[in-house]
Each structure stands twice: as C-alpha cells, then as structure tokens.
Amino acid sequence: MKRRTTPVLAAALAGAAAASLVTGTASAATTARAGTEPLRYVALGDSYSAASGVVPVDPTAPPQCLRSTSNYPHVIAARTGAALTDVTCGAAQTKDYFSPQYDGVAPQLDAVHRRTQLVTMTIGGNDNNTFIGAIVKCGAAGASTLGQGSPCKDQYGASFRRDIKKKTYPALVKALSAVHHKAPHARVAILGYPWILPPTVGCFDKMPVAEGDVPYLRNLQATLNDAVHRAARETGSRYVNLSRVSEGHDACQDIGVRWVEPVLQGTNPVVVHPNAFGEARMATRTMKVLGLG
Numbered sequence: 001m002k003r004r005t006t007p008v009l010a011a012a013l014a015g016a017a018a019a020s021l022v023t024g025t026a027s028a029a030t031t032a033r034a035g036t037e038p039l040r041y042v043a044l045g046d047s048y049s050a051a052s053g054v055v056p057v058d059p060t061a062p063p064q065c066l067r068s069t070s071n072y073p074h075v076i077a078a079r080t081g082a083a084l085t086d087v088t089c090g091a092a093q094t095k096d097y098f099s100p101q102y103d104g105v106a107p108q109l110d111a112v113h114r115r116t117q118l119v120t121m122t123i124g125g126n127d128n129n130t131f132i133g134a135i136v137k138c139g140a141a142g143a144s145t146l147g148q149g150s151p152c153k154d155q156y157g158a159s160f161r162r163d164i165k166k167k168t169y170p171a172l173v174k175a176l177s178a179v180h181h182k183a184p185h186a187r188v189a190i191l192g193y194p195w196i197l198p199p200t201v202g203c204f205d206k207m208p209v210a211e212g213d214v215p216y217l218r219n220l221q222a223t224l225n226d227a228v229h230r231a232a233r234e235t236g237s238r239y240v241n242l243s244r245v246s247e248g249h250d251a252c253q254d255i256g257v258r259w260v261e262p263v264l265q266g267t268n269p270v271v272v273h274p275n276a277f278g279e280a281r282m283a284t285r286t287m288k289v290l291g292l293g
Helices: 009-014 026-033 072-080 127-144 151-156 159-182 211-235 276-290
Strands: 040-043 083-086 118-121 187-191 238-240
Touching (some): 127 211, 151 211, 159 187, 159 211, 187 276
Parallel strands (some): 040 083, 040 118, 187 238
16 A cells, blocks of 8 residues: 655654645636636645545545645635535645556546546655655754754755755646646636745744744745746746735744744644635635636
8 A cells, every 4th residue: 555644744843743726717606606607726735725624524524634624715605605525634745646656546537537627736845755745854953952043944955945956846837737727617726825934033842943944845835836936837827925915923932813823832633734714715815816606
C-alpha cells in the first residue's frame, strides 16, 4: 500500500497529528440556483482545499484524505447551486492528479471530463515536500534555539526557494495544462495560500518559529504563491490571490480572526491549516474574484 506522511503540519511541527475558481458567470450561477441544470463543478487539490481537520468530516471521502464538508468547494457549491464533485485530498501533490495517491484513491484528474464547467484547487504546497518541509524544519530549528536568531535561514538559505522555482513551478504548469486538456470548455482556477505567519513579528508561544525566521518563511510562502500565480497565467487559468485579504488573519491571531490554526493553542487537530472560518472566507474571496452571486 502506498504510504505518505499527511501534509498536515500537525505531525510535522508539533510532533502530533500533522499539510479563477472555475466558475461560470454570475448569470450562470443564478440559472443554477433557479433549478435548471446546475454548473458541473469539480474540486481538486490538497488539504487546504479539503479543509483537513475541519468538522464535519465528509463521509464519502477516503479516510486518508481528511476531507470536510465545510471546505471552500462545498461552501461555493452551496451558495451557487453548483453540482459538486469533490476529490480534494490532504497530502496531495501535483503528481496525484495523474496517479493514485493511495490504494483505492483514483487520480484526481479522473473526476474531470469534457463537460466539466468549473474547476478549483489549491495545489503545490506539498510538492517535493519543499514548502511543508521548510515549515517543519524551521519549527524544529526554532524550538532548538527557543525562538532566538534565524537558525533555519542560516542552515537552508535559498535552497527552498530554488526548489519551488525549479521543481514546483513546472509541476504546476503541467497539472494545470492537463486540467485544461481534459476540460477544454471549463474555467480553471487555482487559489494562492492564505498567510500562515505575519510579515515580521511571530508568536513563538503558538508557532515554534524563531524570530529571525518569521520573515524568512513569509518570503518563502510569497515565492510559492508567485509560482502558483505565474503557472496560472501561463496556462490561461484564473488565479485567486488571497494575500491581501488574508493579511492579519495568520496563525498568530486570536480565535475568530485567524484563518489558519497555529501549532499550539489551536482549535483543530490538523494544525497550520485553515479553520472553518478561513475556508468560508476563501470561498467568499473566490466568488467575488470570479463574479459569482
């Protein structure tokens, strides 16, 4: 059986359990709500799309995928009346679009077909274990110095950024191109990742990242989102930029403000992932960007 560490950072950082919307026009969404044939919507992607750790859990999903019925695809479908096929799965990488992620879990692209009209996703954060690995390693380094200095930056330098630019970016282009090939008439959208850390001053009590490594990891996430943006542009996909709207809603913020849960003092078992509030806001932003009612 194929096994992989779930991309939920709960396992990684805490040593506990862990990783433009394809949409029709506003008038099409209105038609769907009016009771005619709904938009055929396929949700792809990783744990940020699956809302791993958020309840209620999707009873139709493979247990390994940790998918929630409160994820942003379900919120969008409920608000627009779209007919949703959700194959999002925690720990997914772009390669899982093309081959089974786990035994009995079909490649995600199998859900996409010529009649598909909407496709959304977050993907790329787990590729090559680069971004996830960076957060894990920086968390361990920060704990070793009790939050002082920049031990992660000092040890790894630009290596993570190089991996994203040289490996993750072309993988994103390949995955998005494949989606367009299978659904030539669909709108395909990919969301950026909401901010995990604030720009400069972190919260070592909640996030075990050294003070000097907070801007280092923040810049690394900006590099990942830039790769997602560029891949969307190259493939004719829509990019849903969450950077501005998620500012001030990182894992260091209070309950009811933060979109992403911290390692400690959080409310979800899957840490460093969006909570239900964050998923709802991701859905709202996606719908606004794409003009859905």
